[in-house]
Amino acid sequence: MERSLLGGRNAPAACEPRMCESGWVCLRASTQCTDFSLGSISGDDEGRAVTKNRKKWTSLAAVLCTSAMAITAISVGSAGASAGRAGNAAHVSGPVNGGTATVDMPGYPNSLDPQEGYTLNAGEADWIVYTPLLTYAHKSGLAGTQIIPGLATALPVVTDNGTTYTLTLRKGLEYSNGTAVVASDFKFAVERALKLNWGASSFLLVIQGAGAYQSGHASTLTGITTDDATGRITIKLTSSYGAFDNVLCFPALSPVPQTTPMTVQTTHLPPGVGAYTIENIVPDVSFDLVQNPLFAKFHIPGIPLGHLNEIKVEVESNSVSAAEAVLDNQVDAFDVTGNIPPSLLGTIESRASSRFAKVIVASTDYFFLNESMAPFNNEQARIAVSYAVDRNALARLGGGFTVPDCYFVPVGIPGHPTTPCPYPSPNLAKAKALVKAANLVGTKVSVYGWSQSPGEQQVEYYASVLTSIGFKVDLKIINPSIYWSTIGNVKTAAQTGIAGQFLDFPNPGDFFLLLDARNIHPVNSDNFGNVNDPHLQATIVRLEQVPASQLASVANQWAALSVYAAQKVLAYTWGSSQLPEFLSNRINFKTAVFQPLFMDDWSSWELNS
Amino acid sequence: MSRDAQQLVSEGLLPGHRGGGKEPLVVAGLSPSRLALRRLRHNVVALTFGGMFLLIAALCFMAPLYARYVAHTGPNDNHVMETILVGGHRVDVVSPIGIPIGPTWHSRFFFGADFNGRDLAVRLLYGGRNSLIIGFSATAITIVCALVIALLAGYYRGWVDILLTRFLDLLWAYPAVLLGVAIGTSLVLGGLSIGPLHVSGNSLGVPAVIIGFVNIPYVAKPIRGEVLLLREREFVDAARVLGLGPLRIIFSEILPNLSSTIIVFVPLMIANSILLEAGLSYLGAGVQPPNASWGTMISSGVEYITSSPYLVLVPGITLIVAVLGINVFGDGLRDALDPRAAISKAH
Numbered sequence: 001m002e003r004s005l006l007g008g009r010n011a012p013a014a015c016e017p018r019m020c021e022s023g024w025v026c027l028r029a030s031t032q033c034t035d036f037s038l039g040s041i042s043g044d045d046e047g048r049a050v051t052k053n054r055k056k057w058t059s060l061a062a063v064l065c066t067s068a069m070a071i072t073a074i075s076v077g078s079a080g081a082s083a084g085r086a087g088n089a090a091h092v093s094g095p096v097n098g099g100t101a102t103v104d105m106p107g108y109p110n111s112l113d114p115q116e117g118y119t120l121n122a123g124e125a126d127w128i129v130y131t132p133l134l135t136y137a138h139k140s141g142l143a144g145t146q147i148i149p150g151l152a153t154a155l156p157v158v159t160d161n162g163t164t165y166t167l168t169l170r171k172g173l174e175y176s177n178g179t180a181v182v183a184s185d186f187k188f189a190v191e192r193a194l195k196l197n198w199g200a201s202s203f204l205l206v207i208q209g210a211g212a213y214q215s216g217h218a219s220t221l222t223g224i225t226t227d228d229a230t231g232r233i234t235i236k237l238t239s240s241y242g243a244f245d246n247v248l249c250f251p252a253l254s255p256v257p258q259t260t261p262m263t264v265q266t267t268h269l270p271p272g273v274g275a276y277t278i279e280n281i282v283p284d285v286s287f288d289l290v291q292n293p294l295f296a297k298f299h300i301p302g303i304p305l306g307h308l309n310e311i312k313v314e315v316e317s318n319s320v321s322a323a324e325a326v327l328d329n330q331v332d333a334f335d336v337t338g339n340i341p342p343s344l345l346g347t348i349e350s351r352a353s354s355r356f357a358k359v360i361v362a363s364t365d366y367f368f369l370n371e372s373m374a375p376f377n378n379e380q381a382r383i384a385v386s387y388a389v390d391r392n393a394l395a396r397l398g399g400g401f402t403v404p405d406c407y408f409v410p411v412g413i414p415g416h417p418t419t420p421c422p423y424p425s426p427n428l429a430k431a432k433a434l435v436k437a438a439n440l441v442g443t444k445v446s447v448y449g450w451s452q453s454p455g456e457q458q459v460e461y462y463a464s465v466l467t468s469i470g471f472k473v474d475l476k477i478i479n480p481s482i483y484w485s486t487i488g489n490v491k492t493a494a495q496t497g498i499a500g501q502f503l504d505f506p507n508p509g510d511f512f513l514l515l516d517a518r519n520i521h522p523v524n525s526d527n528f529g530n531v532n533d534p535h536l537q538a539t540i541v542r543l544e545q546v547p548a549s550q551l552a553s554v555a556n557q558w559a560a561l562s563v564y565a566a567q568k569v570l571a572y573t574w575g576s577s578q579l580p581e582f583l584s585n586r587i588n589f590k591t592a593v594f595q596p597l598f599m600d601d602w603s604s605w606e607l608n609s
Numbered sequence: 610m611s612r613d614a615q616q617l618v619s620e621g622l623l624p625g626h627r628g629g630g631k632e633p634l635v636v637a638g639l640s641p642s643r644l645a646l647r648r649l650r651h652n653v654v655a656l657t658f659g660g661m662f663l664l665i666a667a668l669c670f671m672a673p674l675y676a677r678y679v680a681h682t683g684p685n686d687n688h689v690m691e692t693i694l695v696g697g698h699r700v701d702v703v704s705p706i707g708i709p710i711g712p713t714w715h716s717r718f719f720f721g722a723d724f725n726g727r728d729l730a731v732r733l734l735y736g737g738r739n740s741l742i743i744g745f746s747a748t749a750i751t752i753v754c755a756l757v758i759a760l761l762a763g764y765y766r767g768w769v770d771i772l773l774t775r776f777l778d779l780l781w782a783y784p785a786v787l788l789g790v791a792i793g794t795s796l797v798l799g800g801l802s803i804g805p806l807h808v809s810g811n812s813l814g815v816p817a818v819i820i821g822f823v824n825i826p827y828v829a830k831p832i833r834g835e836v837l838l839l840r841e842r843e844f845v846d847a848a849r850v851l852g853l854g855p856l857r858i859i860f861s862e863i864l865p866n867l868s869s870t871i872i873v874f875v876p877l878m879i880a881n882s883i884l885l886e887a888g889l890s891y892l893g894a895g896v897q898p899p900n901a902s903w904g905t906m907i908s909s910g911v912e913y914i915t916s917s918p919y920l921v922l923v924p925g926i927t928l929i930v931a932v933l934g935i936n937v938f939g940d941g942l943r944d945a946l947d948p949r950a951a952i953s954k955a956h
Contacts, residue, residue, distance in 0.1 A: 320912050342707035342724075343916030393689040397724070399707035451893055453912055454707065457724050460899050464687045464725075474809060476798060477898050486798070 099607040100310040101587060102331045103600075104322035106338035106452060107480045108284045108315050110199070113265045114251045114272065115192045118199030119484070120502055120599060121337045123251065125289060125313070127598040130254035130272035131303060133167050133186060133233070134245060136597055138304055138604060144596045145506045147245050148302045151181070151255065151273060152233075155245070162240030162547065165248075169231035170300070175257060175271035176292045183226035183233050185255035191221050193252045195262050199484070200504070202519040202526060203247045208236045242547040246505030273298070275306040275603045284481065286314040289602065307606035319453060320344065326582055327352055334582040336599040339453050342399035348582065355589040358401065358578040361596065362412045362503040364511055365394075365402065367462060367572040368487075368529035370495045375445065375471065376529075380438040382569035385496075386423040388431035388469045389462060391574045397457045402575040407562045408511055410576045414551050415508035415558025422567045431469045441470040448487050448497030450480040459498045466496075488525040499528055500577065503597055507551065508558040509544040515570050516540055531570045536561065645869075648945035655941020662934030665927065669737030676731045679716045684735035685899045688726035693717055702726040708916050720923045723906070724913060733924055736901035737931070743817045743896070744883040750821025751878055752871060755828035760859050762829075763836025774833070781826035786888055792819050793894025811897035819894075820885050827881075828874050835870055839863045869946045876939030880932045887928055903928045 109122035114130040117123065127135075135150035137143055149155060151173060156165040173181035194201055194214040204210050208223030223236045237244065247253070256270040267281045276289040289311040296305050313335075316322040323344045325331035334340070336359075340348065348356050369376035369385065376382050391404040405411065406421035435441055445466055449459025456477055463475045478486055487494045504510045513519055517532040539561050546554050566573065581594050586607055593604035639647070649655065668675075676683055688702045695713050702722050703709050709722040720729040762773040780788075796815050801808040808814045839845065840863065848858045883903075889895030890904025898905065903924040910920025 318911070320914065341912050341915075343913045345706055347915075390690055393687070396689055396703055396705055397707055400705065453724075456898070457707075460725055461687045461689060463899060464685055467685070474811065475898055476810065477893070478797065479794075479893075492798075 096588075096606045096609045097307045099308055100312060101308050101333065101602075101605055101607070103311060103313045103333040103335055103602075104316040104325060104331050104338070105313050105335040106315070106317055106319060106322065110481070110484065111264055111266070112269055112278055112281065112287060113196070114254055114256065114270070115189060115196050115198050116264045117251070119337075121335060123598050124335070124600055124602065125278060125287070126251035126254075126272075127595075128276050128306065128601070128603045129274040129278055129289065129292075130251040130256070131274045131300070132249055132251060132254040133169070134248040135303065136249055136595065137302060138593055138595060138601050140594045141596065144593070147249060150249075150300065150303065153231075156235075156248070160236075162242070162545070163237045165235040165237070165244060167233045167235075167248075169233060169255075170298065171231060173273055173298060174294055175273055176277045176294060177271040178294065179257055179271065181255050181273060182228040183231050184228050185258060186233055186253070187221060187224040187226050188258045188260075189253055189256050190224060192256065192260065192262060194221070196264055197521070197524045198252050199524055199526065200250065200252065201524075202513060202516070202521075203250070205518065206237045206239065206241045206244065206247075208238050240545040240547075242545055242551070243505055243507045243509055245548060246507065246510075249505070275304060276311070284315060286312070288312050304603045306603040308602070311602050311605070317452075323348065323582070326584055329584040329586060332584040332587050333600065333605075334580060336579040336581065338580070339399065339401065340580045340582065341453070345400060352582070352585075355583045355585060355587075357581045357594075359581050359594055360403065360412075360576070360578050361599075362410045362506065363500060363577045364405075364408055364410050364514075364573055365498075365500045365575045365577060366408070367496055367574070368494075368499050368514075369569065369572060370493075370529050371532070371570075372530040373493065373495060375435075375438070375440045375443045376495060378438050378440065379568060380434045381440055382572070383423060384431040384434035384438075384469055385466070385572050386566075386569045387425050387427045387434065388465050389572065389574065390426040390465075393426075393461060394458050394574045397461055398454045398575070398577075401454075401578045401580070403578065404575045406566055406573050408515070408565050408571060408573050409508045409558060409562045410511070413503070413506060413508055413511070414555035415562060417559040417562050417566075419563060422563070423569075426465075428465075428468060435470040442472055443470075444474060445471040446474045446476060446493070446495045448483070448492075448494045449475070449477050450483040450498070451477050452480050455498050462498070485524065487528050488521070488523065490522050490525065494528065497528065499571075502577075505597065507548060508562075509540065512536075512540050512561070512565075515565060529571055533568065533570060536565060536570065539564075641869075645945045649941060652941040652945065655938050655944075658934040658936075659938030659941070660934075662931055662938060665737060665931045665934065666741055669734050669741055672731065672734035672738050675734055676728075680719070680728045680731045681717065682728050682731060684727065684732045684901055686727060688722065688728075691726065709913070709920075711917065712919055721917070721919055723909065723920060729906075729920070729923060732901040732906060733903075733927060736896075736903050736906055736924065737927065739813055739896055739900060739902045740883050740886055740904070740928075740931075743813055743820065743886045743902075744879045746814070746817035747820035747824065747882040747886070748875060748878040750818060751824040751828055751882070752874065754821065755825045755832060756864075756867075756871070758825065759829045759832035759836055760863065763833040764840050764855060764859050764863065766837075770833075777826040777829050780823065781830075783823075785823040785885065786892075788823050789816075789819050789885065789889045790892050790894040792822075793889055797894070797897060811900065813896065813900070816886055816889055816895040819889070820882050824878060824881065824885070828878065831874075832867060832870060835867055836863060839866055873939065873943040873946055876935045876942060880936045880939065883928070883935075884932055 105121055107121065109117055109125065110119045111117045111122060112125060114126050117126050131150045133150055133152040134147050134155065137146040137148050147155065151170055152167040153170050154168070156167045158165055169181065169183045169186070175181060190204060190207070191213060194204055194210055201214065207221065209218055209221050210223060212218040213221045225234045226232065254272055256272065260270040266283050269278055269281070271277065273295065275292060275295050277292050278287055279290050280288040291306050291309050319338050320341050322331065322334055322338055323340055326334045327344070327348055369382050371377050391406065395402040395404045407417050409415040447459060447463045447466065449456055459477070460475065463473045467473045486492050487497050501511055501514055514526055515529070515531040515536060516527060517537050519526040520530055520532070539557070543554050543557055565571070579599065581600070583589050583592060588606050588608050591604065591606060593601035595601045682688070691702045692699045693702060693713070700710055702718070703724065703726045707724060709724050709726065710718055711721045713719065713721065718728050720733065723729055723732065758773050758777065762770040793816060797810045800810040800812065801815055801818065845858060845862055848862050886895050886902065887904030887907070890902045891908040896902035896905055906924040907921050910917070913920050
């Protein structure tokens, strides 16, 4: 079953009839809220996800029929007739507190240190351990993109034409070790994130003095002033940045004690203010999240205390083993960062349909093309790649979890174009001709990929296509845990490779940061392709100042920029990902939250009674 | 005639009259190598398994012919979106959810396709070529390096022996697979650079060097023991008395007497090298994608084992047959060369 998260137009994800918005109908049989004026998302021969409009009257008839079927199904299902639903048949009248859940994660987070962790799996843990000043609602679907106060008493007061943010820290907060939280801890956390070259530290450079502090030219971050007595925090920006509220929601900006070393911590993490603490860390192997008994007394609205006592996370790189373990209820969750093996997909969908879902997330899968060196400093070479690669083939290799697309801003984010892709593919003849015309036949190209399905298969296909159009390919498959640091290091001189971006916040700027020249760094660079296009740069800088509340007014400008990026092939975009939500029958699937930004919300999990 | 000679004649291993009469028995002498060859010829099991290995090797080295004239595709050609006719029906080489086609038992995709739509039979043969090239190369490196170390250590003894033996102990103490993975993983990105010589990370030379290197102690130590014995023999003393230098004695007197030992080690080391290469490739530290080897094919196929078990079974069975073939042949060769030999190899 599929549930649309941000796809279509604001489609809610969950499916209880009462949870569907006005005008939407819950198709119980497919567990999907549907606006019958829209259609489902599917791929077409251009490799671009399109929405097909259905006629209202046809959809209404379908709704009535399926509702009738659903009513019948409910009465049958409650008797536990289906083996796949048996584990989840229990009706829970209220949350069940206590217990332990286990999670199989395909790879260890890049770091659990809040000021270093940046990968999806790092965020899953850090988000419920290190609460920032602002955070997101712990809800599925679009509701989960709503910003709410975290450790701050309220949303920031924004003044001085969007360049000054003022917040107040809640009183009486304590870290998990009992130490009091003070306002200056926030400033320390930001400084620490800059010093440790946190993967998204480019977001922080908009703070006055951040650049000087990060480069070592200043001993303190001048753009943030704090008053520990009142809890007041004032942040001054160099220029207006519409998405700065979202930046304040990163766990990296959660306060930590000022005794925390200015080095990355692997086993002795700093304490945080959150529903859980991270303990029993065995790097690259496992870690536990243990409920924080101190958190309950702060009564922070909108942030759950967590039902489970403990969540045990283990690295299991074998996706077959991990999926089978969850299928057999030996492990409670298949982490979203893993890939359900295609060979098991049919079995899972038939045996465990009530606890499995493919969730469409706003994400961009792409191959970066390093424009600082041959051959991809030549636009013809990049266009050749765009002609040669078949997005549908890449989607097929994704095992049914990829939706083809060619635009850098994905479906569901304002600024996703609706025009056809500029270079119809595959067209190998055209691609070969372009490579030949540019005198690039035989040019050596290093192609980077990670040793995890389906990315490894996709990059092997990509490498074979580059070979077929005349390049001399040197394929390098490396461990996922060191992949990003390897391609983000200028010394690696990676010419092209696979990459992807999941939604940090619902703003096109979050995706264009990967093409932003300001994010080219010697290490931990986000702009793997070293893209430095003047028109793109000027437009990004102009549009990112627009407040998030006015995003719709510049959506067409973001869309035009997406088209421009596709025409110049500043990166070769090929699709968006769907992620698996797959739990054992011990966990209440209906109440489990799939947060759009932090994916599985472990604090929402409760055991079936 | 001695009882041994009588037995050999009666077994047909020694030419001579088999009669029980009073005629004098004339026995023609055979060189040790001819004797060994005769023993080997009578070892049907060893020859059969040796033949199996040779057949696999021959097929593997004819991989380009198979790819071009039979399968009409290369080992790295992806056919993700293609369809083929199977039993009169058009079938996806790779299904929309990424499941590859199974064995067709026809020229195209005889053993089926892998997840990238590549012909499994073609990759099996090319992979075998890579595995065998690495196996043979690694064995050559092992034998040469082991011989040098063993000859120097065994002949010179003293501090030379101490240093070299401790080096072998150090190498032997480290688990071969772990050492191979550690070295292989570190060389994947940057390759191997020694002076003007540069080998890229995905070259077959990298796993060959690694495997050759880690296997040195397994050969060097037994040979060193033999050298220690040989250096005390009379012909070596005679050579010294004649004024021959140490190196001349090593290469002209001692080395030829090690030939049977070396010959016995070769097939055993080839088998071991092929196995180790498969293991390293399975762990990602050996042959690098998109190049095929039996180990990488097994590793890649594990994820699809429930839906497409042939992805693991085909390379796995081929690996077993090849290694078993050369191992059994090697045992037979050892028996033929020296029936009383007690060479053992620790794994």
